[in-house]
Amino acid sequence: xxxxxxxxxxxxxxxxxxxxxxxxxxxxxxxxxxxxxxxxxxxxxxxxxxxxxxxxxxxxxxxxx
Amino acid sequence: xxxxxxxxxxxxxxxxxxxxxxxxxxxxxxxxxxxxxxxxxxxxxxxxxxxxxxxxxxxxxxxxxxxxxxxxxxxxxxxxxxxxxxxxxxxxxxxxxxxxxxxxxxxxxxxxxxxxxxxxxxxxxxxxxxxxxxxxxxxxxxxxxxxxxxxxxxxxxxxxxxxxxxxxxxxxxxxxxxxxxxxxxxxxxxxxxxxxxxxxxxxxxxxxxxxxxxxxxxxxxxxxxxxxxxxxxxxxxxxxxxxxxxxxxxxxxxxxxx
Numbered sequence: 001x002x003x004x005x006x007x008x009x010x011x012x013x014x015x016x017x018x019x020x021x022x023x024x025x026x027x028x029x030x031x032x033x034x035x036x037x038x039x040x041x042x043x044x045x046x047x048x049x050x051x052x053x054x055x056x057x058x059x060x061x062x063x064x065x
Numbered sequence: 066x067x068x069x070x071x072x073x074x075x076x077x078x079x080x081x082x083x084x085x086x087x088x089x090x091x092x093x094x095x096x097x098x099x100x101x102x103x104x105x106x107x108x109x110x111x112x113x114x115x116x117x118x119x120x121x122x123x124x125x126x127x128x129x130x131x132x133x134x135x136x137x138x139x140x141x142x143x144x145x146x147x148x149x150x151x152x153x154x155x156x157x158x159x160x161x162x163x164x165x166x167x168x169x170x171x172x173x174x175x176x177x178x179x180x181x182x183x184x185x186x187x188x189x190x191x192x193x194x195x196x197x198x199x200x201x202x203x204x205x206x207x208x209x210x211x212x213x214x215x216x217x218x219x220x221x222x223x224x225x226x227x228x229x230x231x232x233x234x235x236x237x238x239x240x241x242x243x244x245x246x247x248x249x250x251x252x253x254x255x256x257x258x259x260x261x262x263x264x265x266x267x268x269x270x271x272x273x274x275x276x277x278x279x280x281x282x283x284x285x286x287x288x289x290x291x292x293x294x295x296x297x298x299x300x301x302x303x304x305x306x307x308x309x310x311x312x313x314x315x316x317x318x319x320x321x322x323x
Contacts, residue, residue: 011269012132012135012136013268013269014191014310015135015136015138015139016131016135017261017262018139018153018313018316018317019135019138019153019156019316020135020155022316024152024153024154024155024180024319025155026070026154026158026169027169028070028158028160028165028169029067029160029161029165030067030116030118030121030157030160
């Protein structure tokens with residue numbers, strides 16, 4: 001597997017999880033502050049849009065692990 | 066126009082990349098550097114109607130728009146991190162003018178330098194572990210001796226039900242243990258790691274269950290062996306699948322606690 005091939009697996013959710021949830025907190029002039037609820041709503045909207053399903057996903061917590 | 070800040074790195078690493086259009090051809094041509102001391106911010110002028118004060122909060126609710134922007138944010142940082150150490154910033158960090166970006170770099174100078182030193186020659190990789198519980202159940206069943214069935218039909222039903230439940234529990238336990246073993250194996254060959262939220266089937270679009278959603282910070286020199294190990298672990302156990310993604314800009318390893 002070369003690095004580009006590995007990159008094909010990247011899903012939009014992975015990207016969103018990283019760039020909205022993670023990443024350095026730095027203060028700009030304009031900052032969008034997405035609360036947890038908003039974030040989940042956005043993720044869910046994306047999921048539903050992509051798989052075209054109506055069920056609401058259950059967001060497990062990694063604490064289960 | 067307002068100024069969208071993607072990431073921060075060393076000027077001496079970033080300047081040659083941005084001044085040579087052939088080097089990373091996919092980068093937007095209007096990407097620019099704003100510098101303070103030896104640091105530079107990677108910045109793109111963006112329209113105020115999308116990224117201005119109130120516009121952005123409204124805009125992110127549009128899934129299609131957010132999809133395009135999020136993908137772009139990540140693509141730009143991914144391209145640059147191939148050739149330079151960069152602190153990846155969160156989505157939607159916008160400044161009114163160039164001077165304010167410079168002031169921000171000055172203010173956070175020490176913190177940025179610390180993080181850049183820590184991230185030097187290291188990349189983030191993601192590993193997800195999925196378990197096909199039905200398949201693992203069949204393995205558990207094959208291993209279990211046949212449960213004796215009671216005399217009455219009612220008792221037989223209860224016994225059967227109990228046996229089924231315990232098989233499910235055993236399969237889940239087994240899957241958890243496998244996931245834990247994967248984490249322990251990979252932890253040994255990486256610099257840092259952390260686990261993230263496990264995603265539901267709706268989110269993944271898969272028919273098996275995510276047991277582990279982990280990220281690792283990997284030394285550049287050990288990337289190949291890390292990926293080899295992931296490949297080895299994938300398929301080593303019936304019903305357990307690993308999914309590798311990366312290299313990513315190190316989003317998961319730039320928190321201040323690191």
